[in-house]
Amino acid sequence: MCGIIAAATEKSVGKLLVQGLYKMEYRGYDSAGVALHQIDDIAHLRSLGKVKKLESKMVKEKPKGKIGIAHTRWATHGKPSEENAHPHVSNNRVFIVHNGIIENYVALKEQLIKKGYQFNSQTDSELIAHQLDFFLNQGSEMLEAMSLLKEKLEGAYAVAAIDLKNESHFYLMRNKSPLLLGQSDSGMFAASDPLALADLTNEFVFLEDGDVAEVSAKEYKILDKNQKRAIRKITTIDVSSEAMGKNGYRHFMEKEIYEQPTAILNTLDGRIGGEDVLENIFGEGSNELLSKVERIQIVAAGTSLHAGRVAANWFSAIANLPTQIDYASEYRYKNPYVDKNTLLLTISQSGETADTLGALRYAKERSYLGSLTICNVPTSSLARESDFVLLTNAGPEIGVASTKAFTTQLTALMLLTLSLAKARNLNPRLRGRVVGALRALPEKITESLELKT
Secondary structure: OOEEEEEEEOOOOHHHHHHHHHHOHHHOOOEEEEEEEOOOOEEEEEEEOOHHHHHHHHHHHOOOOOEEEEEEEOOOOOOOOOOOOOOEEEOOOEEEEEEEEEOOHHHHHHHHHHOOOOOOOOOOOHHHHHHHHHHHHOOOOHHHHHHHHHHHOOEEEEEEEEEOOEEEEEEEEEEOOOOEEEEEOOEEEEEOOHHHHOOOOOEEEEOOOOOEEEEOOOOEEEEOOOOOEEOOOEEEOOOOHHHHOOOOOOOHHHHHHHOHHHHHHHHHOOOEEOOEEOOOOOOOOHHHHHOOOOEEEEEEOHHHHHHHHHHHHHHHHHHOOOEEEEEHHHHHHHOOOOOOOEEEEEEEOOOOOHHHHHHHHHHOOOOOOEEEEEEOOOOOHHHHHOOEEEEOOOOOOOOOOOOHHHHHHHHHHHHHHHHHHHHOOOOHHHHHHHHHHHHHHHHHHHHHHOOOO
16 A cells, blocks of 8 residues: 655656655555655655655755655555665665565565675565666666566566666556556656646556556656567546545545445446446446356455445345355465356456456456456556456545445446346346436435434
């Protein structure tokens, strides 16, 4: 749940980096830090606790730089401390921020220690800086060093880096952890969450697994997993910075509770008509697929798993379909048997849940009829990699305890239940009653919320 932001502009980027960190505090944090390129030096500031403490340091020291990276950390390896905060540095030359977990970090760390590198933190992230420094000292340019590094790392990672000897670029690397580019007339940006860039741009380029990128204020270059130049499409996302504010509510959870009626309306919009669910609401050809389904396999985690458990009862009671449900973290390791004409159903608010995404990729090599995902983020990996998708359109959920994400998932899963029943010519009268209840649901929730004293 860490957060990355990077920027390259013609003006100092310190303030906008901090503003981006504030927008990602909802992801959890124990420390924050920033590294700003200052031509012959890199300002390196870190603090334990809230982003506000880092901002106070920056106000006091007034660092300036047109290239920079910043990070909010939620501890995985190493206790919360200033030493374990990002950015990490090697030989005062390479500075990096990292999301994810490096699974082979112990072996790589031992190799680097033998090469004379000293570690000042307890994190798995610091070795990334040292390994990049090692490649640079062997004569590689930074983009090549990033490409060499990705061949050594095992696990999930999103990395942003800067090099003291290159004052015009920052560098990116992604594998199984969200990372995107943002572009505008004022500069180029990167972040692990588009909300961090909400005030800067609505044009994004999503990096894919195995990508490395070199980014300046005016352009970027992406190399894919095969070291070939890659062109990724530009996606326009209307990310409202208002979603990051509490808008008069005491906290984000309260705000999102009151957003449920609108969120459910968004989930239903264009998907029900008359007394039934509409055709192909999961994508062109989805009705044909659903008519062939004989069994459903649900894979999810956390709150999404609970939504799936409710849906499993609906699939049985309304669509007469047997359903198996598994924890995403366990699914791949049980050598699951796949019955004929089984639909794989994944559920995730973010569409980036690592275990759920891993289950989908594992399932692609099995004999499933097809894959369908229920998620909230149209540009997510699950949405892009599944055969069919139904987006909940709930908007950003900042509160840790799920509210509108859960209720919109249930709404979407009921739409799937009705679609399966319709494809099997089952329960037309019941479908009509349920559609009527769904249509009335936002108003009923509003009435319930007005009972607050």
